[in-house]
Amino acid sequence: MLEVPGLKYICDYISAAEQCQLLDTIDRQVWSTELKRRVQHYGYKYNYQKRSVESSLYLGDLPDWLLSIAKQLYTDKLTESLPDQVIINEYEPGQGIAAHIDCVPCFGETIISLSLGSVCVMDFTHSQTKQKIPILLLPGSLLILQKQARYEWQHGIALRKKDKYKGKEFVRTRRISLTFRKVLGITARNEVQLL
Ligand SMILES: O=C(O)CCC(=O)C(=O)O
Numbered sequence: 001m002l003e004v005p006g007l008k009y010i011c012d013y014i015s016a017a018e019q020c021q022l023l024d025t026i027d028r029q030v031w032s033t034e035l036k037r038r039v040q041h042y043g044y045k046y047n048y049q050k051r052s053v054e055s056s057l058y059l060g061d062l063p064d065w066l067l068s069i070a071k072q073l074y075t076d077k078l079t080e081s082l083p084d085q086v087i088i089n090e091y092e093p094g095q096g097i098a099a100h101i102d103c104v105p106c107f108g109e110t111i112i113s114l115s116l117g118s119v120c121v122m123d124f125t126h127s128q129t130k131q132k133i134p135i136l137l138l139p140g141s142l143l144i145l146q147k148q149a150r151y152e153w154q155h156g157i158a159l160r161k162k163d164k165y166k167g168k169e170f171v172r173t174r175r176i177s178l179t180f181r182k183v184l185g186i187t188a189r190n191e192v193q194l195l
């Protein structure tokens with residue numbers, strides 16, 4: 001884990017009961033089918049084509065059930081600013097996400113991903129050296145990307161139905177992740193003033 005500088009992993013950040021409740025709440029919301037995997041955007045809509053977030057894409061404050069987690073992350077000093085944007089990703093077995101670095105001009109220094117549902121392996125690949133480090137993500141865990149892990153290493157999830165990690169096989173089921181970010185340059189307050 002410590003092999004990727006700037007990467008932190010926290011097990012059991014939320015309890016099994018909280019995970020169930022959160023999944024239930026997520027499944028009562030509307031999913032977008034604009035990508036192969038289903039997504040939900042909160043706070044600001046991320047434009048996948050333009051790789052940008054604009055003030056016109058402000059969706060409103062985070063709903064209470066996400067704001068309470070965002071506040072917890074902030075009070076636990078896991079991030080330097082209160083997250084105001086969340087993307088929820090759903091991965092059915094076989095689905096994944098291409099290796100990428102989260103938009104640098106769009107989002108702040110800390111990206112936090114909360115995992116629910118299936119266990120899965122996320123691969124970190126150094127942009128220059130191509131060194132690859134797999135990380136096992138368990139439900140209820142947090143993955144915190146800062147410094148090199150945020151800016152110099154790509155992260156992605158292979159399109160697979162099972163993962164191998166340290167000699168063990170993990171069959172994937174449905175996984176949901178919530179990524180918490182701080183949008184740069186635009187604030188909710190500016191947005192309100194514009195209205
Ligand atoms: O599924 C995850 O944990 C990460 C998702 C991700 O990398 C992203 O939304 O940028």
Ligand SMILES: [Fe+2]
Nearest residue numbers: 100101102155
């Ligand atoms: Fe990402």
